[in-house]
Amino acid sequence: MRTIQIYDTTLRDGCQAEDIALTLEDKLRITERLDAFGIDYAEGGWPGSNPRDEAYFKAIRTRTLTRIKIAAFGSTRRVGVRASEDKNLDKLLRAETPVVTIFGKSWDLHVRDDLRIALSENLEVIHDTVRYLKRHVDEVIYDAEHFFDGYRANPAFALECVRAAADAGADLLCLCDTNGGRLPSEVATAIDAVRATVQTPLGIHCHNDSELAVANSLIAVEHGAVQVQGTINGIGERCGNVNLCSVIANLQLKMGYRAVGTAKLRRLRELSRFVDELANVESNKRQPYVGQSAFAHKGGVHVAAVQRNPRTYEHIDPALVGNQQRVLVSDLSGRANILYKAKQFGVDLEKLDGHVRQLVDEVKRLEHQGFQFEGAEASLELRMHRVQHGPLRYFELVQFRVVDEKGYMRLLIGEQGGVSVRTDERIEHDPASAWAAVMLKGPNGEIEHTAAEGNGPVNALDTALRRALRRFYPRIEEVRLLDYKVRVLGGDDGSAVPVRVLIESGDGTERWGTVGVSPNVIEASWQALVDSFEYKLYKDAKPRERGRPARKPPGSAGGPPARRVRVQGRPGRTR
Numbered sequence: 020m021r022t023i024q025i026y027d028t029t030l031r032d033g034c035q036a037e038d039i040a041l042t043l044e045d046k047l048r049i050t051e052r053l054d055a056f057g058i059d060y061a062e063g064g065w066p067g068s069n070p071r072d073e074a075y076f077k078a079i080r081t082r083t084l085t086r087i088k089i090a091a092f093g094s095t096r097r098v099g100v101r102a103s104e105d106k107n108l109d110k111l112l113r114a115e116t117p118v119v120t121i122f123g124k125s126w127d128l129h130v131r132d133d134l135r136i137a138l139s140e141n142l143e144v145i146h147d148t149v150r151y152l153k154r155h156v157d158e159v160i161y162d163a164e165h166f167f168d169g170y171r172a173n174p175a176f177a178l179e180c181v182r183a184a185a186d187a188g189a190d191l192l193c194l195c196d197t198n199g200g201r202l203p204s205e206v207a208t209a210i211d212a213v214r215a216t217v218q219t220p221l222g223i224h225c226h227n228d229s230e231l232a233v234a235n236s237l238i239a240v241e242h243g244a245v246q247v248q249g250t251i252n253g254i255g256e257r258c259g260n261v262n263l264c265s266v267i268a269n270l271q272l273k274m275g276y277r278a279v280g281t282a283k284l285r286r287l288r289e290l291s292r293f294v295d296e297l298a299n300v301e302s303n304k305r306q307p308y309v310g311q312s313a314f315a316h317k318g319g320v321h322v323a324a325v326q327r328n329p330r331t332y333e334h335i336d337p338a339l340v341g342n343q344q345r346v347l348v349s350d351l352s353g354r355a356n357i358l359y360k361a362k363q364f365g366v367d368l369e370k371l372d373g374h375v376r377q378l379v380d381e382v383k384r385l386e387h388q389g390f391q392f393e394g395a396e397a398s399l400e401l402r403m404h405r406v407q408h409g410p411l412r413y414f415e416l417v418q419f420r421v422v423d424e425k426g427y428m429r430l431l432i433g434e435q436g437g438v439s440v441r442t443d444e445r446i447e448h449d450p451a452s453a454w455a456a457v458m459l460k461g462p463n464g465e466i467e468h469t470a471a472e473g474n475g476p477v478n479a480l481d482t483a484l485r486r487a488l489r490r491f492y493p494r495i496e497e498v499r500l501l502d503y504k505v506r507v508l509g510g511d512d513g514s515a516v517p518v519r520v521l522i523e524s525g526d527g528t529e530r531w532g533t534v535g536v537s538p539n540v541i542e543a544s545w546q547a548l549v550d551s552f553e554y555k556l557y558k559d560a561k562p563r564e565r566g567r568p569a570r571k572p573p574g575s576a577g578g579p580p581a582r583r584v585r586v587q588g589r590p591g592r593t594r
């Protein structure tokens with residue numbers, strides 16, 4: 020089985036992505052993760068481009084790494100300076116890495132219009148740089164920038180450029196589709212030509228501007244490349260680099276190559292999530308192999324079939340990449356979905372049996388109104404419980420009232436010279452000025468009445484309800500509102516259209532999602548809040564069934580730990 024080297028440039032190319040910024044500590048932690056995952060190389064940065072990258076190379080030397088080789092990245096020497104006198108090359112060497120990756124021009128257009136030198140001089144620049152580095156570093160990787168565009172424009176010159184690097188002793192020539200514009204067939208042809216010209220091992224570095232980065236990398240391997248350069252989740256400049264998660268999974272599961280080993284591959288999803296989390300970006304649900312939806316089934320026919328045999332609608336066993344099958348409850352769904360969910364929630368299927376039709380109808384009716392349970396499984400579980408056992412009766416609402424204020428006249432009593440006077444004053448009201456009052460009946464009919472202020476009406480309502488419940492259920496204090504989303508549901512009726520509110524809550528050990536729908540955003544929020552608090556009380560009171568798997572937090576479909584909380588929108592006055 021041929022082994023393909025994986026060269027990660029998340030820390031360098033990945034950091035050139037819009038909205039991505041990694042701290043020094045993030046970069047160190049990612050390096051350790053990549054190492055543990057079995058990646059061969061990590062490109063740490065470009066010493067000389069910024070102080071943080073220099074600090075990285077210093078700091079990484081103090082970390083214990085098992086196998087990964089750290090590479091410093093830089094450009095060929097400047098025109099008109101000897102390699103030994105080039106300041107940037109000196110900085111590269113001072114990073115003291117076992118590998119240096121150096122990029123140079125291969126496209127005549129760049130040599131003429133960007134460098135503005137003779138084509139032959141570019142060959143000298145490449146040769147001189149690589150030969151000089153090779154005298155000081157164990158391993159020199161030559162990145163042939165724009166190789167495929169160069170090969171298309173002037174194949175003879177592009178080949179001379181990589182030959183210059185090979186002759187100077189480069190250990191590997193990495194051919195780059197820097198602009199991400201080439202097709203798999205072009206990549207294949209160009210690689211064949213390079214292999215006919217030089218003996219040096221080849222690598223591939225693709226960008227994703229035509230959404231072909233994975234295809235281009237795989238065909239390069241089929242045509243003899245032994246190294247793939249890319250980033251975790253494909254983060255990178257413009258549309259990104261090739262996504263190594265997909266590359267590794269395809270190489271190993273579809274093409275029979277070895278990249279990281281079978282056991283490591285099972286941690287692919289975890290690695291993907293880890294990088295998203297540190298980069299502070301929302302994970303892409305639809306990311307192949309590792310995304311939350313990658314093995315999610317919604318259509319009733321699909322659901323019934325995958326339960327008989329998952330291979331009917333799944334291209335691989337999701338466990339191979341650390342993912343898992345999910346079944347979504349939706350208006351497309353029927354009996355099979357409800358039973359699947361009931362099993363997942365640990366509901367007694369025998370007891371449920373007589374109620375399945377009723378539940379399916381109930382879910383369909385609610386979904387018609389705009390409810391969606393895919394991100395609100397706690398609301399669904401509560402409904403299943405209610406259908407079987409009736410209402411939960413933890414508390415009963417008597418009344419709530421919410422007031423939201425801005426910019427009003429207020430009478431102030433002030434003191435002037437020890438004498439009380441009345442002064443009229445206009446106040447631009449402080450934004451944190453909503454308040455809510457809640458009156459409810461406790462478990463034994465006791466009335467509790469509370470009020471609270473908040474930075475918006477929902478926040479005020481949440482605080483007031485929490486205070487009211489605290490008297491009966493002290494553990495309600497553990498509940499935190501983690502995320503709040505409002506979605507206006509389609510309709511022709513302007514402001515009268517319903518909104519759906521999704522709330523994500525947690526108590527330190529578990530996370531759960533709840534939902535509410537109403538034309539009134541406060542009412543929709545109230546429904547989702549009540550479900551959230553009821554779910555907390557319900558789950559704390561419920562004995563865990565033996566052998567029942569630990570509950571997965573919603574939004575985290577399997578195995579790996581829950582993501583760091585990102586509060587996207589706190590309940591505020593704009594809701």
Ligand SMILES: [Zn+2]
Pocket residue numbers: 032197224226260
């Ligand atoms: Zn790149």
